[in-house]
Amino acid sequence: MTSSTDEFDYEAALGACAAGERGALHRIYQLEGARLLAVALRIVRRRDVAEDVVHDAFVRIWEKAASFDPARGSGRGWIYSIVRHGALNHIRDHARETPADESLIEQTEHAGEGSVPDPYEQVLLASESGQLYDCLGRLDAPKRSSILLAYLEGCSHSEIAERLATPLGTVKAWIRRGLQSLKECMA
Amino acid sequence: MSDPRPQDDLAGLFVLGLLDAAQRAAVERNLEHDAGLRARVAYWEERLLPLIKMVEPEPLPPTLWARIESSLWPAPSRSAAGAHASLAERLWDSLAFWRTLAATGFAAAMLLAVIGLPGTQTAAEPKFMVVLVAPEDKAPGWVVQASTTQSLKLIPLGMTEVPQARALQFWTKGKDWKGPVSLGLVQPGRPLDVQLKELPPLEHNQLFEITLEPEYGSPIGKPTGPILYIGRAVKVM
Numbered sequence: 001m002t003s004s005t006d007e008f009d010y011e012a013a014l015g016a017c018a019a020g021e022r023g024a025l026h027r028i029y030q031l032e033g034a035r036l037l038a039v040a041l042r043i044v045r046r047r048d049v050a051e052d053v054v055h056d057a058f059v060r061i062w063e064k065a066a067s068f069d070p071a072r073g074s075g076r077g078w079i080y081s082i083v084r085h086g087a088l089n090h091i092r093d094h095a096r097e098t099p100a101d102e103s104l105i106e107q108t109e110h111a112g113e114g115s116v117p118d119p120y121e122q123v124l125l126a127s128e129s130g131q132l133y134d135c136l137g138r139l140d141a142p143k144r145s146s147i148l149l150a151y152l153e154g155c156s157h158s159e160i161a162e163r164l165a166t167p168l169g170t171v172k173a174w175i176r177r178g179l180q181s182l183k184e185c186m187a
Numbered sequence: 188m189s190d191p192r193p194q195d196d197l198a199g200l201f202v203l204g205l206l207d208a209a210q211r212a213a214v215e216r217n218l219e220h221d222a223g224l225r226a227r228v229a230y231w232e233e234r235l236l237p238l239i240k241m242v243e244p245e246p247l248p249p250t251l252w253a254r255i256e257s258s259l260w261p262a263p264s265r266s267a268a269g270a271h272a273s274l275a276e277r278l279w280d281s282l283a284f285w286r287t288l289a290a291t292g293f294a295a296a297m298l299l300a301v302i303g304l305p306g307t308q309t310a311a312e313p314k315f316m317v318v319l320v321a322p323e324d325k326a327p328g329w330v331v332q333a334s335t336t337q338s339l340k341l342i343p344l345g346m347t348e349v350p351q352a353r354a355l356q357f358w359t360k361g362k363d364w365k366g367p368v369s370l371g372l373v374q375p376g377r378p379l380d381v382q383l384k385e386l387p388p389l390e391h392n393q394l395f396e397i398t399l400e401p402e403y404g405s406p407i408g409k410p411t412g413p414i415l416y417i418g419r420a421v422k423v424m
Contacts, residue, residue, distance in 0.1 A: 022256075022259075022260070025255075025259075026252065029252055029255070033247050033251070033252070034244035034245055034246065034247050035239060035242060035244040035245075037244070037245045037247060037251075038242045038243060038244050038245040039239055039242050041245055042242055050245075051248060051251055054251065055251060055254050055255055055258065058255045058259075059255065059258050059259055062259055072225055072226070072229045073229035073232055073233050074233060074236075076236065077229070077232045077233050077236045078232075080232075080236060080239060081202075081232050084204070085204075088204040092208070130237050132234060132235070132237045132238070133237065147203065148238065148241075150203040150204060150205050151202075151203055151204075151235055151238050152238060152241060152242065154204055156204075156205065157205055175200070175203070175205065176196055179196060179199040179200075179203075179231075180196075182234070183199075183234075186234055
């Protein structure tokens, strides 16, 4: 692979898809397919289903490329939103059969009493940089975890409440305030 | 104003996937016409996108791309006829197009309730009526009324969306005719009066259709594009 995702012009590639250039879609697949599959897998938790989600998403990307409007956001964001919404739609229609990632359950169970478990603390502190990560770092752990569980794992409010062993109303407030704080921080 | 939740939250919650089915459906509907909402959703899509860096890429199964390819481009090679079909398919797949059709269903019912019953007309009573419906879902799009056997009026029941550089063309074909005869181009949403001077008188069961054609009409005098609406004349008692 010659170009990285940082250099790749997603908007131009989507334009080429709209113009019927099949190679452009393949290039997007080569660059992003593996991560798109991972994003879908995190949400649907079944490999065959995740592959279906990515398959459907690429069909959709090709068919809808002409309707992509760069004024509304980045091409890369658009591609990921198609995969995420595809995965989210799947879990809404089908109850997730397999339990949550075991390591996450363990972390939840091993968290000390009285403190809210933070399944993402380690990952977050690891290496990522950028404004979003700075701002996430400033959020209280429970707010951050709630947002990450929703975005990355497709958890519903009640699933987050269960995972974090917290009342539903509290989780809803965490998310609402977490989004507000993020927005203020990233302004 | 009475909504305790600011709209920004709605967009944020939508992107997080946390809205319930009704709220989500409302957002999806509003996204089509609410530029502000689109901007707020795009804001969160963009801002949260860096989170994907937390997910380690998964190896792609070698068959997945082949599957995508065969779904998108099933035939090994496409003939001119194939290219033609794909244009028609794209039209059939156009959501806006079908939504327009569905929206006209109610209008048609209303209109037929008013004009469709014999005896309610005060002026010239129609001798023939045709309801032109979309072939697939039977949603009515236009009505033809004929007060004489030599003239008719085409009445829209809603707006038909026509792609750039395309036009609607109106056709008819009697039982023993060789092929359809053009009755002219039709403006979407506009009625059209047609004189049938050189054609045989209208007959029961005569076929009418509206097809999608190039901007200035079919170049060969016969329908070339997909049938958008079709119906047969019914003699009004």
